[in-house]
Every structure is written in structure tokens, then in C-alpha cells.
Amino acid sequence: MKQFVGKIDEECIDTAVEGARPADASPAQCCQWPGPSGGFAINGKFVSQRITGVQRVGYELATAFQRLFSENAEPPLLIPVNSRTDVILRKTKRVGRWFKGSLWEQLALPFAVGDRTLLSLCNMGPLFGRRQLVMMHDVAIYDLPGNYSWKYRLWYRFAFSILKRTAVHIVTVSEFSKMRIMERLGVDASRVSVIWNGVDHFEKIIPETAILSRLSLRNDGYVLAVGNLSLGKNLPRILAAMERLSDRPDWKFVVVGGRDVRVFSSQAKPNDNLSKNIIATGFISDGELKALYENAACFLFPSLYEGFGLPPLEAMSCGCPVIVSREASLPEVCGNAAMYCDAHSLDDIVDKVRQMMDDAALRETWRERGRAHARNFRWDRSARQLLDVLERELAGGVERLNETESAPSRV
Structure with missing residues (x-):
């Protein structure tokens, strides 16, 4: 895959949430909105894996999301040291010298995120991340348990039981998946948003x-x-x-x-x-x-x-x-x-x-x-919807996030 070189997407102002940005912001300033504190970072664990299925979604959505921002404000993709060399985004940073795979995601990634909001787009993220939006594509681990080994089932069920409480918000890819997440994880509808995938990468x-x-x-x-x-x-x-x-x-x-x-x-x-x-x-x-x-x-x-x-x-x-x-x-x-x-x-x-x-x-x-x-399924549209969700959930700033973190449960 070749490197994507993007520019400021002036259309992103169309999905702005009232009050999330200054009313007199220009399109360029609008697309540089960093969110509370230190802005955003993207979980790039998928770059160390075969790019199929959810990894494809992670790559395409992360690429389109970065293009919404100016070159100086775009969120970095944080990746492991063993990442693929043929998968390149506009702003990529290798972090964590010793860890790979899930250990990297749980132990190295949280320290690299700092005070930014982390976007984890491939089902999983740091279980105790301070500020994190998680994209859960489905709950097949519950609906199709015969697909998976007992170790895999045990890990994901444990992880989902934590993430449903620690994540600032959950995003999924269809209304079907939203209903299954609500039922299987006991999550309120207000905490789950739907963003369809794109297909224009083809x-x-x-x-x-x-x-x-x-x-x-x-x-x-x-x-x-x-x-x-x-x-x-x-x-x-x-x-x-x-x-x-x-x-x-x-x-x-x-x-x-x-x-x-x-x-x-x-x-x-x-x-x-x-x-x-x-x-x-x-x-x-x-x-x-x-x-x-x-x-x-x-x-x-x-x-x-x-x-x-x-x-x-x-x-x-x-x-x-x-x-x-x-x-x-x-x-x-x-x-x-x-x-x-x-x-x-x-x-x-x-x-x-x-x-x-x-x-x-x-x-x-x-x-x-x-x-x-x-033609209705475009990654730039998905990225603008993701930014819209982030603005809606984070527009309250650090005070709201601190209240979220101190709450014993979000279900």
C-alpha cells in the first residue's frame, strides 16, 4: 500500500456539534479541533497484523480520520515496533520497545497515549485506558462461542466486561451489532453509536x-x-x-x-x-x-x-x-x-x-x-461521523471525563 497524503477536509464542519467548536471557527480551525486536553491518538495494533476484516476497517478509518486534520494537528497512529512496513499512514509513531501484540496494547500503549483520547478501532484496547473510544464490530464471542477456543473466549469476555465500563463511548458498525452489544453487555443505547464502514478503498x-x-x-x-x-x-x-x-x-x-x-x-x-x-x-x-x-x-x-x-x-x-x-x-x-x-x-x-x-x-x-x-459507503463520511461522535461525547471537556472516570459503572 502507498502512503496517503491528505489535506484539510473543509466538509468536516458540516458534522460539527453545536458548542463543540468556536462559532466563528474557520473550516481549517474546525478540522484542527483537538478535543479535551491533548487531542487524539489512534491505536495502531492492527498494523502489526494481516490487513483483513477488522484490521482493514481500522486502517481505512484511521487514514480517513487523519485526513480531517491539518498536517500539524492530525492525530498520530501509535504502532508496535514489529509493525508491517508496507502499511503507512500520514503520521505514525512507533512506541514500546519490548512488547508485542496484546502485551503491547495493554502495557506499552497506555503510557504512550499520555493525556490524549485514544481511538481503538479493532474490538480491543487498553482495559484501563484513561480516555478511550472503542469500536466493537460485533459480539460473536457471545453469539458464536463455538468459533473460538476457551482461552480466546475467556480473554475477550473478561476484556469486554472491563471495556464496557472504562470506555468513554462504544462505536459499532451496524444497528444489528448495536442491539447485540446492548443485549450481551448490558450497555445502554446512549453509550453506543453506529458508524457504517466505507468501501471506496477498493x-x-x-x-x-x-x-x-x-x-x-x-x-x-x-x-x-x-x-x-x-x-x-x-x-x-x-x-x-x-x-x-x-x-x-x-x-x-x-x-x-x-x-x-x-x-x-x-x-x-x-x-x-x-x-x-x-x-x-x-x-x-x-x-x-x-x-x-x-x-x-x-x-x-x-x-x-x-x-x-x-x-x-x-x-x-x-x-x-x-x-x-x-x-x-x-x-x-x-x-x-x-x-x-x-x-x-x-x-x-x-x-x-x-x-x-x-x-x-x-x-x-x-x-x-x-x-x-x-457509492453510498465512503470512508471520509465514516470518519466525519466518528469525529461527530467524539465531539458529542467529549465536548463537555475534562470535567465531564473526570466525572465519567469516577463513576463505578456506566451500565
């Missing part, structure tokens, strides 16, 4: 079309799906549907993502256990994924659980017709721009794919709807 990606010839794929001749270890991705039904549809030798089926050992044999190539028309790619680059989106006849995403559901929007932005389930956040995010299927019915999944694959005019209709819908 506009900057250059498609790597060599993957099409490598996998022997032709334009408009294959079904694309994304699946990983998560039970919520419904990968067994995706593969079962593809097996049933393999009676059409002119169709191919591509599954992108990590290999689930319960589905793919660890001793053999995936294609050894599946019909020859089903291709499992494993992890691929963003450029390769974009090329697959742009040339697929349709994208199949019958997920059982999504806090947001970014892949369908990525597909839409690339002009790929989308089939999704009616579960969790997907109707909220996809609106009327996707064909819906029953995630629990193999017959219905198969039927919807056949409808899409057999009708070129239908595919074109969904392509146009998807492109128009995806």
Missing part, C-alpha cells in the same frame, strides 16, 4: 488479472464466494451448493479464504476432495480479489452472522451481482441491491444461484443496483 486497488488465466477462469463464467474458519460464514453449505451445481460443466466455482480443516483435507490439495469445477484459492492479494470480483458472474455470501458484511459491498463496487442471506446485518447493509437467499436452506441457495447464472439480463440489473448502492 477504487484504489489495481486488479491483478493474471489470476484469471492461472485458475482458467473466463469472464462471467464462475460463481465467487468467500469462506474462512468462522462458523458464521456458512462454508459447508456454500460447498454443498457448489457440488450440487457442478452438473453444469460450463460453470466454475471459486472459494477465497483460509482453508477450514473440517472441510479441506490437510494432507491433500482442496481440489482432490471436491468436484473439479470447484477451486479453493486460499488467501489472495487485494488485487487478485478485485479481478475475481470484476469478472465473476455473481458473488455468493449466504452468511449466518455478520457484524457488518464488507465483502458484498466490495463485490457491488466492482460491478459483481450479489446473493446474500437475510441474516444479521446483511439486509441493513445491502438494502435492495442484492438478491436474498435462505442461509439455512441448501435448496434455496442452489435455486438463487441458478436464477442468477441462467439470466444475463438479471445479472446486469443487479450489477447496476450494486454499483449505485456501494
